[in-house]
Amino acid sequence: MAWRLFMKKTLTLILTPSFPNPNSLNISPFSTSFLVTKLPKKLRKKRKKPDSPRTRPVQPDSVRIPHFESVLNRDSVFRFLIKSKEFLSKQPECILRLDDAGKLHRELGFPRGRKVIKSIQRHPLIFEVYRHTDNKMWLGFTEFAEQLLEEERSIMDSMEMDRVNKVRKLLMISKEKRIPLSKIYHNRLLFGIPEDFRDRVAKYPDYFRTVVENDGKRFLELVTWDPILAVSELQRQFIVNEDKVMKAFKFPVKYGKDLGLDENDMRKLNLLNTFPLVSPYSDGWKLDIWSLEAEKYRVGIVHEFLSLTLEKRASIHHIVEFKEEFSLTRRTYEMLKKQPRTFYLAGTEMNWAVFLKDAYDENGGLIDKDPQLIFNEKLFKFAQMQEGEVVSGAGEK
Template sequence: MIVLIDQSKLKSVMAWRLFLSKTLNLTPPLPNPKILKICEFSTSFLVTKIPKKLRKKHKKPESARTRPVQPHASTHSRLESILTRDSTFRFLTRTKQFLSKQPQRVLRLDDAGKLHRELGFPRGRKVLKSIQRHPLIFETYRHVDNKMWFGFTDFAEELLQEESSIMDAMEIDRVKKVRKLLMMSKDKRIPLSTIYHNRLLFGIPEDFRDRVAKYPEYFRIVVENDGKRILELVNWGPTLAVSELEKQFVVSEDTVVKAFKFPVKYGKDLGLDENDTRKLNLLNTLPLVSPYSDGWKLDMWSLEAEKYRVGIVHEFLNLTVEKRASIHNIVEFKEEFSLTRRTYEMLKKQPRTFYLAGTEMNWAVFLKDAYDENGALIDKDPQVIFNEKLYNFAQMQQREVFSGIDEK
């Protein structure tokens, strides 16, 4: 069978194919020879890492959280080590406080794991590891409810009884400390909560809020409209209204004079030599404004007001059992003692008397004269002696090996 093809239609089809091939460029493009030459083999699927040894260590930018208060050349390593010791025993001290207030002085381990802030162990860590670091102080056991609990060892209970005896013996001294704090305060009144939060700083017992009721001649508790309980001073004690600086001034005037430096701000250059300048500054240094005066009425930015605030901090530190305090302790009394935000700068200007340790955000201030060259307190409060003994036992794994320390 012969099929006849219309020649005109065949020519039109071939013309359209030729036109489309030229306009749409249907032929595949040739590969780029440059690309083939460079990327003969792809390594994009390989995971390449630089070894840690060869990585560049980028220094974290300094901030107030990490920047030390003291330059390296001026650092007192012994005093700085006290803050390190506090950090080491944070779990011990906080857990001792918290556990002492619990029924039967025990706590379920599952509950303790959620109390990292109250017990002082790092967030995200297991509390059991911190407990096991102090086997002479804390112990764990399985209760009848098949849950793990922890509490004090029998030996630790003996230590707590010893501490309670110290608190009873030092009660009169602690009453004097609280009276002096109230006498220094602006309105002769301080919230009970403020004293309670800082009780360890002054060696004040846990139940001091109940003990003050035994001294109505000194204290009065007032409940404000918002329910806040305030401790007020009832009677002024003239014999107590003498600061430690004033006592030192009577013994050695020259020592106190050299303890502080308040340089005069001259309106113009007086052309004085070094000796005359020192004498002029000396005239402006004394007398110090007593912390038991109404110094809070002075012009806030005057020299006399600064002397008053320096005296307040100096007397405040003298009332502490370790002659030191952290920024957090001082801030809690800011309103009562009329302190300003420039307290840090104020203390930095008195390096002969105060030593600031730690970082700019979390610093502590020490009374330098209260410590010897080895960083040990010269006059130790009984509470300080007990704390040091507790720290020694907390580092031990077995009591028998160190039984001789029991009698110290």
């Protein structure tokens, strides 16, 4: 009997719904408190992007040099202009169907998912869109741009010997005195090398030899060593101002102050943490990779590499491209960061560029400008003009 009473009470508790007393909770039977209200998007607080090497600047605000950082911003502004000029120049008759251009965001340098016509319209003096006889829209250069390109070709021809010597010096500082042709071609704009340089090197059999490996990879090899060219920019500066070059780099060496050394011995010891020229044209790659001398050699390699570029600067992508040929390590970034007197690193930790500080004046202008660089600056100026603006200086050499 007791068991039956227990089961009856239990079933009553289970089957009887237990609702809270509305009066005790003071809630209206028509309450809308269960609805989730959302703030308008414009009133929501923006979430901070997580700190990462992709967004974290190389330099803190306190030591940032604006004119170096602005060069990277300029590169992004003219990315479409530079890449499209190169791509169009290699097309038959220097034209491209607009439908095809819209699919080539990587080759032409416009943002993925955007319409290419917007980028074209930013440079009306350089690019034009017209309807061809096939009733299709085509992209090409304006007549004014074709004059500029002719001027550029003239500059390339006049600077051919200078570019030949640049390539010879690149081969001379490389470990095996050979570099894949593809690497030189990919980085040709960095040094002002013409697009058809692979054909031009055939004119200089005393300097270069093209070798094709079994896998089909083509290398450019050095034929003769030139001791006159085997002098680095640092060595030239050393002759002019020895003290300045010796202070350009510092390599920390720990030693006690109570060694009781005389002035002569102390001077010799201090030479260790300055830069006793380890020529990039030597066999420094044979040194113990983690030794102090090997680091001095690699610093010299990067310095010479940058001195051969048009703008005395290079991005991480350029440096990594030649990592094997120049015996660079994965610690190149840290190595350059330790030499702020000579190198300035701009951009973010994942996408940085390195500048030779001494090559620029206090206002951020290059002290010595290559003719190709002067032409590029003129091209950038015209690229920012709109139709109807006065164009002066076109075709000047």
